[in-house]
Amino acid sequence: MKALVKYEKGVGNFICKDIPVPRPGEDEALIKVVYAGICGTDLHIYHDTYPNTPPVVLGHEFSGIIVSLGSRVKNFSVGDRVVSETNQSYCGVCELCQDARYCLCNERKALGQKRDGAFAEYVAVKSSNLFKISESMDMKTAALAEPLSCVVHAIMERSTIQAGDVVLVSGPGPIGLMALMISVLQGARVIVCGTSTDANRLQMAKTLGAKRIVDVTQEDLKTVIDEETNNRGCDVVLECSGFGKAIQNSLSVLKKRGIFTQIGLTEDPTLIDTNLLCFKEIDYRGCLSKTNWSWRRTVRLMEERAIPLETLVSHVFKLDDWQQAIDAAMQRSGLKIVFDIGSETSL
Numbered sequence: 001m002k003a004l005v006k007y008e009k010g011v012g013n014f015i016c017k018d019i020p021v022p023r024p025g026e027d028e029a030l031i032k033v034v035y036a037g038i039c040g041t042d043l044h045i046y047h048d049t050y051p052n053t054p055p056v057v058l059g060h061e062f063s064g065i066i067v068s069l070g071s072r073v074k075n076f077s078v079g080d081r082v083v084s085e086t087n088q089s090y091c092g093v094c095e096l097c098q099d100a101r102y103c104l105c106n107e108r109k110a111l112g113q114k115r116d117g118a119f120a121e122y123v124a125v126k127s128s129n130l131f132k133i134s135e136s137m138d139m140k141t142a143a144l145a146e147p148l149s150c151v152v153h154a155i156m157e158r159s160t161i162q163a164g165d166v167v168l169v170s171g172p173g174p175i176g177l178m179a180l181m182i183s184v185l186q187g188a189r190v191i192v193c194g195t196s197t198d199a200n201r202l203q204m205a206k207t208l209g210a211k212r213i214v215d216v217t218q219e220d221l222k223t224v225i226d227e228e229t230n231n232r233g234c235d236v237v238l239e240c241s242g243f244g245k246a247i248q249n250s251l252s253v254l255k256k257r258g259i260f261t262q263i264g265l266t267e268d269p270t271l272i273d274t275n276l277l278c279f280k281e282i283d284y285r286g287c288l289s290k291t292n293w294s295w296r297r298t299v300r301l302m303e304e305r306a307i308p309l310e311t312l313v314s315h316v317f318k319l320d321d322w323q324q325a326i327d328a329a330m331q332r333s334g335l336k337i338v339f340d341i342g343s344e345t346s347l
């Protein structure tokens, strides 16, 4: 089968090549991948700034169809349409695993990072990681379930947003726009900020329900937030840009006793004014990956068509054109970039 592989450590070292179809273990399902999305994590792995163990098939955001099942798998059938949790193995006995926070387990091995992932025609996944989706669900949109589950975890489990809150989303990339959609759903008044290179994405934020968009190279963020909150400061910041300067900027407009949630990683050495955390009693929260609860909630929201997730897919590439796809993702020219791996082939 065709697969996009990181073949050794270092910058780049991606190759699209033929490898054997994986054999599912007795508790695994073999899935024919239909669509798979490129994530910031894949770009970090390209630059070798995120843990990975080559040779490894890349990709962890996908939708697919079950083609065969290991002998011990229950509750699933061949032909089921599924999306999947990415943490393929963890110890199961540490305190974090016992508390169902397996994404924080020291022995966590995720698809596309330390286990063969979904930028391939087939992927083998532990059946307990799978979530069925309905026949009517668009498979291209379904490939966005994994990043959405991370955003649901960040907002519903790691932040507190109440109706009427003013929420600042910093960084209008795919994750930022998902954070906008979920915050609107929670009843917040959302302001989205970015830079001049985000012009199209900021316009998109406007159409997706942002009450106000701010290009921080043109407008002073503090003045806007003061205007919008009667000088109180925003209630919650959802930091999705990954830029140190943006982190400092949005910390400065958060209200006293506000919640600051860091979604996603930064490659900048970030300087935070920790005195500000004390003076304002800021609740600074990190989040990594997601939980089983956030997955179930995500699938429910998608089945209910609660948010217009499909609007986020801007480019579709074939796996052979992976370099173009990676370049487009790095240039941040579009939004979500997905590979069409199996939409035209039958089971």
Ligand SMILES: [Zn+2]
Residues within 6 Å of the ligand: 039, 040, 041, 060, 061, 146, 147
């Ligand atoms: Zn991802």
Ligand SMILES: [Zn+2]
Residues within 6 Å of the ligand: 090, 091, 092, 093, 094, 095, 096, 097, 098, 102, 105, 106, 107
């Ligand atoms: Zn563990």
